[in-house]
Amino acid sequence: MNTDVLDSNLPLAERAYRELRQAIVRGEFEAGARLRLEELAQRFAVSSSPLREALNRLSQQGLVRALENRGFRVAPLTAEGVNDLVRVRTLIECEALRDAMAHGGDAWESGIVAAAHALALVERRLGDEARVLDDDWSARHRAFHLSLYAACTSPLLLELADVLFDNAERYRRWAARNRQAPRRKHDEHQQLMKVVLARDADAATALLRQHVGHTGQLVAAALKLAS
Structure with a gap:
């Protein structure tokens, strides 16, 4: 939200x-x-x-x-929970992205570029700080991801993507407080933006699947260390 x-x-x-x-x-x-x-x-x-x-x-x-x-x-935070979340996010968000890429126009593309630029600006400002714990970064990160799906023609897919993103955000914030090395996701976001704007649906969904899965792996590893 x-x-x-x-x-x-x-x-x-x-x-x-x-x-x-x-x-x-x-x-x-x-x-x-x-x-x-x-x-x-x-x-x-x-x-x-x-x-x-x-x-x-x-x-x-x-x-x-x-x-x-x-x-x-x-709700608890568990390795099983984050693995299930990754699975469902992949199904829902990849479908929403494919639909958005099939139907999005100039305004949709402009929204993605603007959201990616806003995210890059706050990342430069934060430097090596734990970005996910910064509310401004978190809001812009959410805006970027949801901009990718904004042209999706299914309101239900969009609602599910929104809810699942917040579930993932909770895990991300917990992991950011409990891991040693911060994750740098700027390059992943830029690559994702480029393939989406190129309308390469297969490459875009593969990158999104990898992006979501990598987050899940890092969170699961942090949960294992904390257990």
Whole structure:
């Protein structure tokens, strides 16, 4: 989801959902942590009803686990979970990319170029800092990836890509805090942009599959070291 300042005019349930989703993705709650309605109500200044609605939505998206008659917990971070996430992301995002490449026009291409340039600018500013932990980099990284699929004609594929990206972002942020060497992804993004703009669907989906898979391997390795 967009990490910009949230609209205060949103309905309470939507605002609670967005704020809680953002907090979970950023790692502000530990994996497996109990999500108590009274504590969340105080933190986000909303009542329990919109919070419960938000928690149920997040449960459907895999960021929260609903406990039968016992409330909610933040979803765990596991090697099995990240491997499954990589598998599903590959299926959904490669299909969304192929569809976007088949239907995208000049405005779609311009959006990709602009998003890639914005990402490159913040990467130069950050230098050797842990980029995924920087909210500006994270927002621009998300914008770049979602720009690739923006011309996809399936709203459901686009919605799934959005939800899966946030699940992956949560894993990425955790791994960035727990690994020694930072990953440099600028070249991967530039290569991906070039083959997408060249309309080479086979090469683009192969690069995307490799890009998503590499992230999964690094996260799984960090989880193994931490176990």
